Amino acid sequence: MSNDPLAEVVTLLQPTARFSKLVECAGEWRVHRLATGDPFYCAILEGSCRVIVNGQTLTLQAGDFMLVPAIHDLINESLTPPPAGVNTPPIETSPGCFRIGQQSGPVQSRIQLGHCHFDSPDAELLVSLLPQVIIARGEPRLALLLQLINEETRARRSARDLVLQRLLEVMLIEALRSGIDASSAPGLARGLAxxxxxxxxxxxxxxxxxxxxxxxxxxxxxxxxxxxxxxxxxxxxxxxxxxxxxxxxxxxxxxxxxxxxxxxxxxxxxxxxxxxxxxxxxxxxxxxxxxxxxxxxxxxxxxxxxxxxxxx
The missing domain is CATH 1.10.10.60 (Homeodomain-like)
Known part of the structure; x- marks a missing residue:
């Protein structure tokens, strides 16, 4: 490895894909994702939504990308959500595509999301060097990377795992160096900035x-x-x-x-x-x-x- 701190940490994390999917949303909806400790990421392709994670309430718009290196309880919902405690599970409409909320009518939001896993035995230690939540805005490269990850996840081509690992490494690095500003959460990427x-x-x-x-x-x-x-x-x-x-x-x-x-x-x-x-x-x-x-x-x-x- 080089002595580039960001590259070293991401490489040591050894990211592997779990799943990636496209979610289309309409009406009032809410998904409560339970804590897994694994990374969660999403790109808002159209529309908007609200995310509540690690004590923060965030509004995401089209063009925004969010990465949570270690997911705890996370709520993803429409800006006008259903009553408290009501969850609306996604329904698969085709392989890799899901609908949530109203099952008919025009789509109001489209979200590409996924979960991955860090294979490193030191993942907890390394994740502690990263921000709890990373938001990057207006970075089309990240949406493209998620599209490639989604396609590779669904395909069964040779060297699939290696390609996914490299795509995830690039996605993590791109997110970490794109989602940095004066208000960013403390972490290695902010220190390097x-x-x-x-x-x-x-x-x-x-x-x-x-x-x-x-x-x-x-x-x-x-x-x-x-x-x-x-x-x-x-x-x-x-x-x-x-x-x-x-x-x-x-x-x-x-x-x-x-x-x-x-x-x-x-x-x-x-x-x-x-x-x-x-x-x-x-x-x-x-x-x-x-x-x-x-x-x-x-x-x-x-x-x-x-x-x-x-x-x-």
Whole structure:
């Protein structure tokens, strides 16, 4: 991978498609989607709707795209919804196409939506680096990507899973870098949009093994220590050292799963002077020692990580 922070996080998430569909809406309607923890995305092709998710009430218009990296309870409804507690389940009218609300008469809204899944064992940690809700407006590329995802999901062509993974990666990156403004929720993409914080974030990703301090990162970012700390926490949603730790642990998990390095080598690659200090930090953060974590990732195969005397 490159040391582009956004590309690294999206690649590590390993997105895979679950389903994609076109929904046509008319009259009063409401769909309550229960929490799954998986990503949800939609593009408003025509009309408008209201979405209530993660404590936010959002009105979406034609040309808007919404991505929720980890869906909790989500309500999607018409601007004039049915009475409280009334849900109107979608009815399939043709493969991949659904109608919701009034089953006859003109269509008032058309929505392309889908769910995917992050296969990474570190998905929860990585998603914590992203905004809770991402809205991009007037980006036709995103609607085109959803159309391609929908077509590929329904087709049964060779290399389908690989194509879908790449399309989802592009969609996630496009959404993250398009849906950024001063009012955006804190997250990695918003941090990368800040010319000062982007320097620090790229430095962390380029050299995770370096003994970074807040003072070092502030100096590289051309900010005072206090201004850098406050700006980073406000914009990214984590304090600088919290972000550094989260990224180091994500990399350590990836390298433990690969099983081609000794624990002491992994420790050095993510900024720890010895296997023992790394083991303490990893255990505190993950809840189990690194060697045990590696064995658990082997689907029950009783194999040991290569270790040296300092880690026995």
């Amino acid at each position: 800040d010319e000062h914080l982007a320097i620090a974030l790229r430095a962390i990703h380029a050299r995770p093994e370096h003994s970074w301090t807040v003072a070092d990162l502030a100096k590289d970012s051309a900010l005072s220590r206090s201004a850098f700390f406050a700006r980073f926490a406000r914009t990214v949603g984590l304090a600088p050292m919290q972000y550094l730790l989260a990224w180091r642990m994500a990399l350590a998990k990836k390298r433990l799963r690969a099983r081609d390095l000794a624990i002491e080598q992994i420790a050095g690659s993510v900024g720890y002077s010895s296997a023992s200090t790394f083991t303490i930090a990893f255990t505190r953060h993950v809840g189990i020692p690194p060697g045990r974590y590696a064995r658990m990732q082997m689907n029950g195969r009783d194999q040991e990580m290569p270790v040296n005397a300092s880690n026995t």
